[in-house]
Amino acid sequence: MKYALLIDVNRCSICFACEVACKDEFVGNAYPPYSATQPDVEQEWIKLQEFEKGKYPYVKVYPIPLLCMHCENPPCIKACPVPGAIYKTEDSVVIIDPKKCDTGECSTKPCVKGCPWGVIFFNEESNISQKCTLCIHRLKEGQEPACFDACPSGVFLFGEESEILKEVKKRGARPMNPEYEAGPRVYYIGLPSVTLAGHIIGEQSLMDIPDAKVAITEKKSGSAVSCKSDISGNFVFENLKAGATYSVDVQCRGYKPKTIGNVKLDIEYKHLGDLKLAKATKK
Numbered sequence: 001m002k003y004a005l006l007i008d009v010n011r012c013s014i015c016f017a018c019e020v021a022c023k024d025e026f027v028g029n030a031y032p033p034y035s036a037t038q039p040d041v042e043q044e045w046i047k048l049q050e051f052e053k054g055k056y057p058y059v060k061v062y063p064i065p066l067l068c069m070h071c072e073n074p075p076c077i078k079a080c081p082v083p084g085a086i087y088k089t090e091d092s093v094v095i096i097d098p099k100k101c102d103t104g105e106c107s108t109k110p111c112v113k114g115c116p117w118g119v120i121f122f123n124e125e126s127n128i129s130q131k132c133t134l135c136i137h138r139l140k141e142g143q144e145p146a147c148f149d150a151c152p153s154g155v156f157l158f159g160e161e162s163e164i165l166k167e168v169k170k171r172g173a174r175p176m177n178p179e180y181e182a183g184p185r186v187y188y189i190g191l192p193s194v195t196l197a198g199h200i201i202g203e204q205s206l207m208d209i210p211d212a213k214v215a216i217t218e219k220k221s222g223s224a225v226s227c228k229s230d231i232s233g234n235f236v237f238e239n240l241k242a243g244a245t246y247s248v249d250v251q252c253r254g255y256k257p258k259t260i261g262n263v264k265l266d267i268e269y270k271h272l273g274d275l276k277l278a279k280a281t282k283k
């Protein structure tokens with residue numbers, strides 16, 4: 001059985017329970033042959049990275065839990081000079097063997113430098129490299145990884161690779177940095193992408209307008225997509241083309257339609273602010 005993981009960034013409430021759970025599980029606890037004790041400082045086997053996009057006052061924060069990707073073609077294994085010190089289990093979990101790693105051969109820390117996501121940490125005291133083990137000791141007991149179990153917001157979906165890949169396809173998830181060609185087994189929903197957002201309100205009432213139809217059309221190709229504003233009047237289009245120019249059309253029953261031409265996506269997260277709809281005149 002091969003494992004894979006889906007992380008829905010949009011659901012994260014930035015509570016840090018995942019980081020705390022990993023510390024609780026590993027600080028002061030060794031799980032041979034998979035892991036030695038994690039130091040309580042200077043190592044974060046799972047780290048919530050917060051990226052800010054947009055311009056004040058329309059800024060969006062993307063909280064992205066980052067942990068070992070348990071890659072199919074792990075660059076860390078290629079970088080390690082000690083045979084078998086980093087290996088893949090039959091479940092495709094990438095493990096640093098604490099005993100084999102402790103050779104003193106790696107003063108330049110090649111695996112730490114070799115991991116493009118920076119998720120390997122060198123323990124100067126015990127002279128070994130350490131990272132997320134996907135809680136393999138728990139998996140062997142039929143339990144979920146500690147950090148996934150602790151998340152109150154349903155951010156993590158974990159399971160057999162073919163099942164996770166079905167969800168990946170259905171929910172439009174993607175791996176981080178495919179250009180590294182490492183074959184990460186972690187997929188994300190809601191990674192930062194070129195985004196156009198806005199908020200629809202009544203011109204007189206200034207109340208949010210839900211359920212308005214918003215269509216955007218790219219000027220050059222003529223390709224169009226649409227969505228409806230949510231209960232708070234917000235709408236969002238993701239994965240658009242950087243630098244492209246769009247026209248935005250808003251329609252809602254009881255209101256006059258509104259068009260905004262020539263919206264250029266010159267920043268990664270563009271927010272149109274409050275789009276005010278005037279009431280339609282009664283005939």
Ligand code: SF4
Pocket residue numbers: 067068069070071074075076077094114115116117118119120131182
């Ligand atoms: S994410 Fe980094 S540490 Fe994890 S398997 Fe890939 S290269 Fe190795």
Ligand code: SF4
Pocket residue numbers: 021022025045046067131132133134135145146147148
């Ligand atoms: S899967 Fe386990 S080892 Fe990996 S970050 Fe989560 S708690 Fe830590």
Ligand code: SF4
Pocket residue numbers: 011012013014015016017018019048063065150151152153154155
């Ligand atoms: S536990 Fe879940 S909701 Fe909380 S910070 Fe981690 S991923 Fe986000």
